[in-house]
Structures are given as C-alpha cells and as structure tokens.
Amino acid sequence: MFAPEFDYYRAGSVAEARELLDAHPDSTVLAGGHSLIPILKLRLAAPAALIDIGRIDALRGIASDGSTIRIGALTTHAEIAASDLLKGKAAALPEAAGQIGDPAVRNRGTIGGNVAHADPASDLPAVLACLGAAFVIEGADGERRVSAPDFFQGLMTTAVGEDEILTGVELSEAGDGEASAYSKFAHPASRYAVIGTAAKVGLSDGVCTSARVVVGGLVPAPVRAGAVEQALVGQAVTTELIAEASRKVGDSLDDDDLLGDVYASAGYRKASAHAWVRGALSAAVARAG
Amino acid sequence: MSASTFGSGIRRREDPRLITGSASYTDDIVLPGMLHAAMLRSPYAHARIESIDTAAAAAASGVVAVYTGTDTEGEIAPAPCAWLLPDSGLKIADYHCIAKDTVRYVGDIVAVVVAESRYEAYDALDLIEVDYDPLDAVVEPKQSAAEGAPQLHDEIEGNQAFHWTVTGGGDIGEAFENADVVVKETIVQQRLIPNAMETRAALASYTPATGELTLWNTTQNPHIVRFLCSLVAGVPEDRLRVIAPEVGGGFGSKIAVYPADFVTVFCSKKLGAPVKWAETRSENYQATTHGRDHVQEIELAATKDGKIVGLRATVWAGMGAYLSTAAPGIPTILHGLMLSGVYDIPAIHEDVYGLYTNTTPVEAYRGAGRPEATFMVERLVDLLAAEIGLDPVEVRRRNFIPKFDDGHDVVTGLTYDSGNYDGALAKLLDKAGYDQLRAEQAAAREQGRHIGLGLSTYVEICGLGPSQVAGAIGFQGGLWESAILRFHPSGKVHVMIGASPHGQGEETTFAQIVAGELGVSPDDVKVIHGDTDNTPMGWGTYGSRTTAVGGAALALAARKIRDKAKVIAAHLLEAAVEDMEYDDGKFFVKGSPDSSKTIQDIALMANVAWNMPEGVEAGLEATSFYDPPNFVFPYGAHLAVVEIDPETGHVTLVRYVAVDDCGPQINPVIVEGQVHGGIVQGIGQALWEEGVYDEDGQLLTGTMLDYALPRADRLPNIEVHSTVTPSPHHPLGVKGIGEAGTIASTAAVYNAVIDALQPFGVEGVNMPLTPERVWRSIQEAQGRN
Structure with missing residues (x-):
C-alpha cells in the first residue's frame, strides 16, 4: 500500500504531455488514477515518472455534431452515466458506466483511463466495441483513429504507442429504429464484469435489420458473438427468437481463451453467458421498438 | 426526561465524531521523534529459513534498525495462547513473534524494519534477502488430520492441537440405533476474514528514564493486552499503560494480542x-x-413423528498455523455446549478436533462458535422436516423447549436463563405472513419461479461469564466487569469502565443506564473507557458481554450511589433513612414529595462535605465489580425469503424478517442497528464471503477485489421485531445482542436456498452459495435424476 518512488509531472496540454512522455522513457500517463494508483500501491508497477493529464480541460466532455458523438478521454464514468445525449443515442454506454464500481470510483475514473488500461473484466471495452467506437490517439504524426478490434489487443494491451496519448472516443449516434443496451453479471467484490454483454439492434416493422453483440468479462478482449447476430438479422423479433439466438453465444467463444477464477470458472461463465446476452438483447429491442 | 431515557432510542453520541472523520484512531496519533515499523512477512505457507541477509536494508535511506528472530530471542516470549482447554490433550506450538527457523503461514513475520518514515520502511523490506527452503503445506483441517499430511510442528503429532468432546444425556449410540429416522449432512463452515474497517495498528512509546511504556493499540480488550504484554515483552504491569483509542470495529479479530504488537x-x-x-x-x-473454518459431519436421530432423540457430530476445526489468544475455546466451549439449541434433545455427543494448518490463525469472529452450532442444528431440523414430510415450523414446535422463566438445563451441562422459543417463532410467522408466503411459493412454482423460505430459530450463550466457570474451562483470566461511577460537584457524572466498546454504542447506552438508575440526564454522563491508567480492570468487549456484564456492574455501582445519597438526603431533610423514598432523581420523606433533595443537590453536598451525616465519607462515588452468576441466553426466530434463477444460479434475497429477544432494550435503535449488522454478516457467510487458500497455502482472496463483503445494494430492507423476556439473574434483566443476528442469519438464508432448490432434488451446496455453486448443484441433481 506504499507506492515506490516516482517523479510527477503535470501536463497543461496534450502536446506538453507528449513532450513529457518523450523526455521520460519509463513513464506512465495518469488520468483518474483508478487503475494506476492501486497498481503502484501494490508495487506491481514502478514507473520512473507519472505524466498527469488529469487537468487538461480539452480532454473532457461529451459533444455531438449530429451524427458523431465525441467523448473526451478525461470524461468521468459519472458524467457518462448522467448524459442525456448518450442515454438517447448510445444507451449501452451510460448504462454500463453507471454500473462501474461505486459512486466514488465513477466520480474519479475516466473513460480514457479505463480503456487504456484494457482490463478484460472492465465494462467499457465490450460496450465500445459493440457501438463501433473509434479510439482517437494522438502521436507525433497527429491524430489517428483505431477501431475496437484493433485497439484492444489482449489482456492489458492496447494500440496506444509509448509516445502516444488516447484523447477520446467517437461513436455514431443511433439511427431511427436502432438502440443498444448492456447487461452485466458483476463480481460481488470487485464489481468488475464476470460476464458483460453489450447489444445493439436495428428494427424495422418488428424485423431485425442489424445486430451487433459483444461479450466481455470472460475473454481477454471483447468478442463479437457472430452466431447470435446471424440468428437475429432478417428475422421477426420475438422473445423466443432472442432466447434461441442468445444460446448461440457459445459458438463465438474459444474455450482456450476463456477466463475463469476462484469465484466463477470458465465453464460456468460460458454456460450461463446466454442469460446476459438475452438480457442485453431484450433491453435493446425494447428501446429500439 | 430522566428515568424514561432508559429504553428510548436516543441518538448515539459516538456518531458525530465518527461520521465527520474527527475521531482519532491509533494510526492518527503522531508523537515527536516517532519511528515507523514495517513487518517482512513470509511469502511461503511453509518453509525453512536458510538464511536472512539484512545488510542492504540496514544501510538503506532512513532505516534505523532491522531485527530478525535472532534479535528478539530472549527479549520477547512467544505470543501466548490464553485459553487452555482442559481434558483435550491441548498442545500449544510456540508462536514466535518473529519466526526463528521455520515459517508456517503466508504472513508469518520474518523480520522488522524500523525507519524514519513509513515509505522508507517499506522500501527497505524489499532489500532484505531471505533464502527459503519451501516445504509441503496443508490448508484444510480434515486433510491436516489425515495420515501422511505435512507436519507443522515437530513436537505435535498429527497436527492435532486438541481433541475435545462433549457428551450429555442418554446413550448416544442407543439413540441412533433405536431411531426411526436418521438424517446426516457434511457441512463446510468456510473460513471468513473479519475485515474490520480499521486495520490493526500499534504505537509503542518507551521512556528509558522511567522504564514506562505506553502502547496505543487497536484492541477490544486493553487490560488483557497490558496483562499479556507485561508477561511477554517484559514491561512490568505498573509501568505499562495500554490505550485503545478509537477502534474501528473488531468482530473478534482484535481480541488477540498479536506478534506484531509485541x-x-x-x-x-x-x-x-x-x-x-x-x-x-x-x-x-x-x-x-480469520474465523470459522470447520468441516462438520453431523447427524440427527428422531422418531417418525419428528421428535428428536439424539444429535451426534464430528468437527474438524482449522486453527491456523498457531493457536491465537482465545482460539481453542471457540470451536469447543462456545460451540459444542450449544448443540441443544432451542430444542429438547435427550442425547448429544460431539468430537471436535482442532488442527494446525498452514494458514492464518483463526480466532473468534462475530458469534464465535455459536453460528457454527446454530447452523448445524438448524440444518438438521430442516433435513428432518424434509425427510418425514413435515413443515419446518411443525418440526421445530414438536421439539422446542417449553417456555421457562428461571432456568432450564440442557444435556450439554448449561442452564439457559429464560426463554419462550415458540413465542418468538409465533411472532415471526405472524409478522412475515408465513402461510401466505408458502401459498405464494406454491403459486410461483407453478409458473416456473423458485422461491424458498428458510427458518432459523436460535439461542445463544453470551455475557461471558461466571469467573469460576472461566477457570474451570481453562480461560486464563476472569470474566467479570467493573465500573466506577463518580459524581462531580455540579452533578455531572463520569463513568469509568473496564470494558472497551469499539462501535457498539455503550457510551450512549451506559449513560442511559445511569439515567435510569439515578434520574440524571444521559447528557450529563460521560463514559470513559479504553485506557488502563484511568479505567478499572475489565476483561474486554467481545462475546456480547459488555452490556450483559459491564452494564450490570454499572447498574450496581449506581445503586450503591443511590444508597449513599439516601443517607445524605435523610440527614439534610432531618429524617430517618428508613423513612426516605427515591423517585426519578429525587429523595424525599415518605408522603412529602414536594420537599426533596435532588441527586445533584446531594452530589454538591457530598463533594463540598460541609454538612455530612456522621461517619459518612465525603464524595459521591462508587465502584462495583460484577461477576455474573450465569451466562445470558438471547434467542429468536428469523425467516429469509429468497428467489433463485436456476438458469444462472443467482440467488436474490427477497425478504428478511427477524424476531430477537435480548430482554429489556436499553436503546431500541442501537439494538436494531446491532441486529442489522449481525444479520448482514451472517448473510455474508451464506452468500458471498470465503477465504480461499490454494493447495500451496497462498491466500487467493487477499484483497477487497476478491473477497466479497456484503453490500447494501444487494440486501432487502431487514424487518426487525422483538419479544422481551428478562434474564432472571441480571440486575437489569438484559441479555446481549451484538452477535445474535450473525448466529441466526446464515442458517436462515441457507435453509431458504435449499428450500427453493427442493424441486430439483438438490441435497446440499457448500457456502458461500455463489451462482456457480447453485447452478452446478442443479446440474448435478438433474444428472442424478
């Protein structure tokens, strides 16, 4: 519970943060601190320097140009959970953010820090993958945008390079007849997702026109449940269809990849994941209809 | 205003400082020149220490000293076990405060660094090089007892710390042979980790010039700490002052005196x-x-009509690597003697094997032995009900000890003080609407929903206890309590007690006792505790004994004050003492209540002593030592209602209704708070909590990310009711309430889940009842059928 010694720098801008990162090879970016500080206190990491980007106001906030929503990397889970814009146009995201940890965590933890940490049991990777988010990364050559499958490279590993900073996340607004939802089995202690599923569906006259289902928590990086999606698209959506389609989630899960622990084994997680898929799909369909 | 405050739910005076963060705990105390210690703890559950190199640590920045077991040899004795369980072959392994040549659990102290700052102390820990030779470990008590198990202590064969038995009533073998029905089960009372909000701490300040040492310590019993510390660390008791400042919960984990303290x-x-x-x-x-960690093989014999004829059990109790201060008494005296529960059971036999394992030592944990006993009995009664096809209510009623007001002997040798067990159950069934709930359960099953109802009718032993009994059961101390009650000239009161409340609310309830006895406002009474230099001797706050024993001491001190005040009042009113009457803080001559002396008038006169009766000493102060004639036995009946989702195994606690009887309630709001907290801790055992070691003895649930404590958002509103049956032998009639909820609730929730699973034919599931365990039990039952 006592962090090893490190130097601390506070950046006033993204450019300055990048300069500091460049100047201090063994450094780590500090945002809300909810992933990094516990790791330091447990002495699981010992960076020589922390570059604090927490007060760069330009990285905070949620805005839309009418089709694309941009969420600054420093936007807190609480701000996301409370956003009417997101509730209307990307409902799965505030729904997930509102289930992270507890109020103290949500008031400090940020979307950028969360996804840059890439804990598989975290809620947001699956949601952002489902919503087709683009991750905006700033580096020496300017901004680049990376999709979720390319961003989440595995356990605690992302596409953000050593001298780069994740500045925000972009989402498309849900169109007419589209909606999303998140359904989660929370670990009773950590509140991380034992199983987390995000679903986005499009409906037209009761027929499913599009479906994207992403599972997190039990896999090292978010996994699209293609078999579930295929079972839905083009079909008239009923409770029975959702249940039946949800059961196909196992087809998309590779047994060798499944995560298990002392609380919930990989086998159990796989066997019961369909219930959470069904929960997310049912909620998304209800919203879309 | 005054007398009526006994029994009213006034607010806890402790709370403002606690909830505003202005309370001062051990770690908040800063002394000039203070150094900081950090303990190097073993990363292995079982290993020989081949060598320790402290040179780099000793040379590190800010480091003042590094000590190992070689340095403490002859300076501090092993940490003592102070419950010498008789007739059990008790074998106490030396618990060296710093391990000498072998470590026996992950956490055993190997060295200590003292540095100018805490950060420097922790940095230096990383510089100590220890060469370990790892040995095989054993973590589970029954495996520890098995042939060929790794042996922890050379001198203790088979890892057996003790073998204790209780036998009472008729011949147990005959009871089982002649029974119509026998039901059996194996229960794992999983290891629990207490998780007091404040972690442990000690601050020792030695003054070489005087040889005096003050120790601030997070403890439930500062007087015991002083006594044991004087013996172990060689500071004479008269030079040793132990202060328990604000203590942030204990639940039993702050009874022990620990190696790190020494x-x-x-x-x-x-x-x-x-x-x-x-x-x-x-x-x-x-x-x-830690707490619990039993494997219990239990069986019950009964007639076909559901009348219990015998109970038999074998328990393997994991004690950890060493015996903690009070540990041997927990799975034995506080457990086995309670196996009759609220029932008339004519024959009881239990064997308890205490086993050393390569785990953290186990101690009292809220309920301490009684939850494990209640669970056994309440499971067996439910199994019997299922076996013979009776409602669990009916089986309980056929076996309850009938209502009694002044003593009932059970075959384990205890005399319960008073009880009306069917009365509590009847109230519970009424408040919960039991028949309606059963109807709803049946209707839900028709719709494919799975609701379960679980009962737990319990009695517990607390208010420990008669000191003569303490001696007979090997407890190396007394179990009385004391109080000094002192009136100041202005009529304000100081109460000094030997017990050491740490969140239970006695600063408030003890003021209410004084108010009730002497008619002062509770606001005029300050309750002082937790400092061995300015409180009388006492044995501490645990086992729901502070009000039951210390409260009695205080009431008797107040009555001594009243007697003396009456003599002074008679003198001032120029009347004979035998003509004096007392009512609500006023003394007057019979028939003349208008001409009276208040207790405050008398306090002033006694303190200035201008006009005292002949032969009466100045001052208005009394000391009382109360050694109870018997334990007290609170009881009650609890009901849990759960719903399970068979598809995922998730359990939702839908309703919880409790009826508890702790006798007259000094402050019903505090009682309710204790009941709430107790119930929630018991629910935690049923549904969420489990300390898990892997086979190498590594603690897998060593952080709050892994160890699931109860959270408010997963609990229903707890419905609390009570009945009132005074203890016949207690000056105030009160019993304890600190642990009752925990003792009752684990079994209630467990029984409810098993009831919900009944359509699937599930027989038993280990706790905690995680979704996976419940789901697997259904899968396995469906596989069998």
Whole structure:
C-alpha cells in the first residue's frame, strides 16, 4: 500500500504531455488514477515518472455534431452515466458506466483511463466495441483513429504507442429504429464484469435489420458473438427468437481463451453467458421498438 | 426526561465524531521523534529459513534498525495462547513473534524494519534477502488430520492441537440405533476474514528514564493486552499503560494480542523511541485472525413423528498455523455446549478436533462458535422436516423447549436463563405472513419461479461469564466487569469502565443506564473507557458481554450511589433513612414529595462535605465489580425469503424478517442497528464471503477485489421485531445482542436456498452459495435424476 518512488509531472496540454512522455522513457500517463494508483500501491508497477493529464480541460466532455458523438478521454464514468445525449443515442454506454464500481470510483475514473488500461473484466471495452467506437490517439504524426478490434489487443494491451496519448472516443449516434443496451453479471467484490454483454439492434416493422453483440468479462478482449447476430438479422423479433439466438453465444467463444477464477470458472461463465446476452438483447429491442 | 431515557432510542453520541472523520484512531496519533515499523512477512505457507541477509536494508535511506528472530530471542516470549482447554490433550506450538527457523503461514513475520518514515520502511523490506527452503503445506483441517499430511510442528503429532468432546444425556449410540429416522449432512463452515474497517495498528512509546511504556493499540480488550504484554515483552504491569483509542470495529479479530504488537513494543524498548506499526489492508487479510473454518459431519436421530432423540457430530476445526489468544475455546466451549439449541434433545455427543494448518490463525469472529452450532442444528431440523414430510415450523414446535422463566438445563451441562422459543417463532410467522408466503411459493412454482423460505430459530450463550466457570474451562483470566461511577460537584457524572466498546454504542447506552438508575440526564454522563491508567480492570468487549456484564456492574455501582445519597438526603431533610423514598432523581420523606433533595443537590453536598451525616465519607462515588452468576441466553426466530434463477444460479434475497429477544432494550435503535449488522454478516457467510487458500497455502482472496463483503445494494430492507423476556439473574434483566443476528442469519438464508432448490432434488451446496455453486448443484441433481 506504499507506492515506490516516482517523479510527477503535470501536463497543461496534450502536446506538453507528449513532450513529457518523450523526455521520460519509463513513464506512465495518469488520468483518474483508478487503475494506476492501486497498481503502484501494490508495487506491481514502478514507473520512473507519472505524466498527469488529469487537468487538461480539452480532454473532457461529451459533444455531438449530429451524427458523431465525441467523448473526451478525461470524461468521468459519472458524467457518462448522467448524459442525456448518450442515454438517447448510445444507451449501452451510460448504462454500463453507471454500473462501474461505486459512486466514488465513477466520480474519479475516466473513460480514457479505463480503456487504456484494457482490463478484460472492465465494462467499457465490450460496450465500445459493440457501438463501433473509434479510439482517437494522438502521436507525433497527429491524430489517428483505431477501431475496437484493433485497439484492444489482449489482456492489458492496447494500440496506444509509448509516445502516444488516447484523447477520446467517437461513436455514431443511433439511427431511427436502432438502440443498444448492456447487461452485466458483476463480481460481488470487485464489481468488475464476470460476464458483460453489450447489444445493439436495428428494427424495422418488428424485423431485425442489424445486430451487433459483444461479450466481455470472460475473454481477454471483447468478442463479437457472430452466431447470435446471424440468428437475429432478417428475422421477426420475438422473445423466443432472442432466447434461441442468445444460446448461440457459445459458438463465438474459444474455450482456450476463456477466463475463469476462484469465484466463477470458465465453464460456468460460458454456460450461463446466454442469460446476459438475452438480457442485453431484450433491453435493446425494447428501446429500439 | 430522566428515568424514561432508559429504553428510548436516543441518538448515539459516538456518531458525530465518527461520521465527520474527527475521531482519532491509533494510526492518527503522531508523537515527536516517532519511528515507523514495517513487518517482512513470509511469502511461503511453509518453509525453512536458510538464511536472512539484512545488510542492504540496514544501510538503506532512513532505516534505523532491522531485527530478525535472532534479535528478539530472549527479549520477547512467544505470543501466548490464553485459553487452555482442559481434558483435550491441548498442545500449544510456540508462536514466535518473529519466526526463528521455520515459517508456517503466508504472513508469518520474518523480520522488522524500523525507519524514519513509513515509505522508507517499506522500501527497505524489499532489500532484505531471505533464502527459503519451501516445504509441503496443508490448508484444510480434515486433510491436516489425515495420515501422511505435512507436519507443522515437530513436537505435535498429527497436527492435532486438541481433541475435545462433549457428551450429555442418554446413550448416544442407543439413540441412533433405536431411531426411526436418521438424517446426516457434511457441512463446510468456510473460513471468513473479519475485515474490520480499521486495520490493526500499534504505537509503542518507551521512556528509558522511567522504564514506562505506553502502547496505543487497536484492541477490544486493553487490560488483557497490558496483562499479556507485561508477561511477554517484559514491561512490568505498573509501568505499562495500554490505550485503545478509537477502534474501528473488531468482530473478534482484535481480541488477540498479536506478534506484531509485541514486536513493536520490542522495537520501542530497544530504540528508546516511539515506534508505530500500522498494517496495510493486504497485510490485514494475511495476518489478522480469520474465523470459522470447520468441516462438520453431523447427524440427527428422531422418531417418525419428528421428535428428536439424539444429535451426534464430528468437527474438524482449522486453527491456523498457531493457536491465537482465545482460539481453542471457540470451536469447543462456545460451540459444542450449544448443540441443544432451542430444542429438547435427550442425547448429544460431539468430537471436535482442532488442527494446525498452514494458514492464518483463526480466532473468534462475530458469534464465535455459536453460528457454527446454530447452523448445524438448524440444518438438521430442516433435513428432518424434509425427510418425514413435515413443515419446518411443525418440526421445530414438536421439539422446542417449553417456555421457562428461571432456568432450564440442557444435556450439554448449561442452564439457559429464560426463554419462550415458540413465542418468538409465533411472532415471526405472524409478522412475515408465513402461510401466505408458502401459498405464494406454491403459486410461483407453478409458473416456473423458485422461491424458498428458510427458518432459523436460535439461542445463544453470551455475557461471558461466571469467573469460576472461566477457570474451570481453562480461560486464563476472569470474566467479570467493573465500573466506577463518580459524581462531580455540579452533578455531572463520569463513568469509568473496564470494558472497551469499539462501535457498539455503550457510551450512549451506559449513560442511559445511569439515567435510569439515578434520574440524571444521559447528557450529563460521560463514559470513559479504553485506557488502563484511568479505567478499572475489565476483561474486554467481545462475546456480547459488555452490556450483559459491564452494564450490570454499572447498574450496581449506581445503586450503591443511590444508597449513599439516601443517607445524605435523610440527614439534610432531618429524617430517618428508613423513612426516605427515591423517585426519578429525587429523595424525599415518605408522603412529602414536594420537599426533596435532588441527586445533584446531594452530589454538591457530598463533594463540598460541609454538612455530612456522621461517619459518612465525603464524595459521591462508587465502584462495583460484577461477576455474573450465569451466562445470558438471547434467542429468536428469523425467516429469509429468497428467489433463485436456476438458469444462472443467482440467488436474490427477497425478504428478511427477524424476531430477537435480548430482554429489556436499553436503546431500541442501537439494538436494531446491532441486529442489522449481525444479520448482514451472517448473510455474508451464506452468500458471498470465503477465504480461499490454494493447495500451496497462498491466500487467493487477499484483497477487497476478491473477497466479497456484503453490500447494501444487494440486501432487502431487514424487518426487525422483538419479544422481551428478562434474564432472571441480571440486575437489569438484559441479555446481549451484538452477535445474535450473525448466529441466526446464515442458517436462515441457507435453509431458504435449499428450500427453493427442493424441486430439483438438490441435497446440499457448500457456502458461500455463489451462482456457480447453485447452478452446478442443479446440474448435478438433474444428472442424478
């Protein structure tokens, strides 16, 4: 519970943060601190320097140009959970953010820090993958945008390079007849997702026109449940269809990849994941209809 | 205003300082020149220490000293076990405060660093090089007893710390042979980790010039700490002052006196400077005592009509690597003697094997032995009900001990004080609407929903206890309590008590006792505790004994004051003492209540002593030592209602209804708070909590990310009711309430889940009832059928 010694720098801008990162090879970016500080206190990491980007106001906030929503990397889970814009146009995201940890965590933890940490049991990777988010990364050559499958490279590993900073996340607004939802089995202690599923569906006259289902928590990086999606698209959506389609989630899960622990084994997680898929799909369909 | 405050739910005076963060805990105390200690703890569950190199640590920035077991040899004795369980073959392994040549659990202290700052102390820990030779470990008590198990202590064969038995009533073998029905089960009372909000800490300050040492310590019993510390660390009791400042919960884990406390004292003595040690939360998980950890094989014999004829059990109790201060008494005296529960059971036999394992030592944990006993009995009664096809209510009623007001003997040798068990159950069924709930359960099953109802009717032993009994059962101390009640000239009161409340609310309820006895406002009474230099001797706050024993001492002190005040009042009113009457803080001559002396008038006169009766000493102060004639036996009936989702195994606690009887309630709001907290801790065992070691003895649930404590958002509103049956032998009639909820609730929730699973044919599931365990039990039952 006592962090090893490190130097601390506070950046006033993204450019300055990048300069500091460049100047201090063994450094780590500090945002809300909810992933990094516990790791330091447990002495699981010992960076020589922390570059604090927490007060760069330009990285905070949620805005839309009418089709694309941009969420600054420093936007807190609480701000996301409370956003009417997101509730209307990307409902799965505030729904997930509102289930992270507890109020103290949500008031400090940020979307950028969360996804840059890439804990598989975290809620947001699956949601952002489902919503087709683009991750905006700033580096020496300017901004680049990376999709979720390319961003989440595995356990605690992302596409953000050593001298780069994740500045925000972009989402498309849900169109007419589209909606999303998140359904989660929370670990009773950590509140991380034992199983987390995000679903986005499009409906037209009761027929499913599009479906994207992403599972997190039990896999090292978010996994699209293609078999579930295929079972839905083009079909008239009923409770029975959702249940039946949800059961196909196992087809998309590779047994060798499944995560298990002392609380919930990989086998159990796989066997019961369909219930959470069904929960997310049912909620998304209800919203879309 | 005054007398009526006894029994009213006035607010806890403790709360403002606690909820505003202005309370001062051990780690908040800063002394000039204070140094900081950090303990190097073993990462292995079982290993020989081949060598320790402390040179780099000793040379590190800010480091003042590094000590190992070689340095403490002859300076501090092993940490003592103070419950010498008789007739059990008790074998106490030396618990060296710093391990000498072998470590026996992850967390055993190997060295201590003392540095100018805490960060420097922790940095230096990383520089100590220890060469370990790992040995095989054993973590589970029944496996520890098995042939060929790794042996922890050379001198203790088979890892067996003790073998204790209780036998009572008729011949147990005959009872089982002649029974119509026998039901059996194996229960794992999983290891629990207490998780007091404040982790443990000690601050020792030695003054070489006087040889005096003050120890601030997170403890439930500062007088015991002083007594044991004087014996272990060689500071004479008259030079040793132990202060328990604000203590942030204990639940039993702050009864023990720990190696780290003695090591901190050693460091301060050695260095002649104040030394503080405060554990981290991770250290707390590893090194502060755990609770429960039993494997229980239990069986019940009965007639076909559901009348119990015998109960038999074998328990393997994991004690950890060493015996903690009070540990041997927990799975034996506080457990086996309660196996009759609320029932008339004519024959009982239990064997309890205490086993050393390569785990953190186990101690009392809220309920301490009684939850494990209640669970056994309440499971067996439900199994019997299922076996013979009767409602669990009916089987309980056929076996209840009938209502009694003044003593009932059970075959384990205890005499319960008073009880009306069917009365509590009847109230519970009425408040909960039991028949309606059963109808709803049946209707839900028709719709494919799975609701379960679980009962737990319990009695517990608390208010420990008669000191003569303490001696007979090997407890190396007394179990009385004391109080000094002192009136100041202005009529304000100080109460000094030997017990040491740490969140239970006695600063409030003890003021209410004084108010009830002497008619003062509780606001005029300050309750002082937790400092051995300014409180009388007492044995501490645990086992729901503070009000039951210390409260009695205070009431008797108040009555002594009243007697003396009456003599002074008679003198001032120029009347004969025998003509005096007392009512609500006023003394007057019979028939003349208008001409009276208040207790405050008398306090002033006694303190100035201008006009005292002949032969009466100045001052208005009384001391009382109360040694109870018997234990007290609170009881009650609880009901849990759960719904399970068979598809995922998730359990939702839908309703919880409790009826508890702790006798007259001094403050019903505080009683309700204790009931709430107790119930929630018991629910935690049923549904969420489990300390898990892997086979190498590594603690897998060593952080709050892994160990699931109860959270408010997963609990229903707890419905609390009560009945009132005074204890016949207690001056105020009161019994304890601190642990009752925990003792009852684990079994209620467990029974409810098994009831919900009944359509699937599930027989038993280990706790905690995680979704996976419940789901697997259904899968396995469906596989069988």
